[in-house]
Amino acid sequence: MGNLRKERYMDAVxxxxxxxxxxxxKFEVPELDRINDSNNKELVLETLRRxxxxxxxxxxxxxxxLNRIELPNAVEEIVDVAxxxxxxxxxxxxxxxxxxxxxxSKNNSKNADDYVVNPISGKLVRKDKNQ
Structure with a gap:
């Protein structure tokens, strides 16, 4: 991918x-650090569940x-997930x-010597050591 593509992607994200x-x-959504409870495991769990x-x-x-084959809407909805x-x-x-x-950092350290894209799932997986 070229530098222009990276720049457009970085700008969008x-x-x-x-x-x-x-x-x-704007809507005063509280951050755990602001309410001094970032180490409160129960509050963190409650927040993550919500x-x-x-x-x-x-x-x-x-x-x-996706099921309705509404591709523009599907793309917008995945951005809503993000x-x-x-x-x-x-x-x-x-x-x-x-x-x-x-x-x-973890993902940046992955390299082509140790990982391969699974041709079926498209997911990056660790290479079989026997290959």
Missing amino acids: SELAESVFDFHD RLSFLMEEVGEHSRA YVALGTILVLGEQGDNSCHDVS
């Missing part, structure tokens, strides 16, 4: 993340659009930020 931040700010229901709703809308996922990361505060860095 950055715009989405900024929109999520502004949305949460956010999971939002994600499931959006995934369901995406699935319905919007809610980004909102969940924001709500988690520092834990969410740190996990973003951890997941990025």
Whole structure:
């Protein structure tokens, strides 16, 4: 993929993340760090469960659009899934930020010597050591 494609993608995702931040700010969606409870396991679990229901709703809308072969709507709905996922990361505060860095680092360290794209599923999988 070329640099222009990367730039367009980064701009789009950055715009989405900024929109999520502004949305949460406008509607005063609390971050766990702001309410000084980011280490309260019960509150974190409750928050994640509530956010999971939002994600499931959006995934369901995406699935319905796919089943109806409404491709433009399906694309929009998967972006809604990303919007809610980004909102969940924001709500988690520092834990969410740190996990973003951890997941990025973990995935950035994967290389073609150790991983291959499964031709059936399209998922990146660890190569069989016997290959």
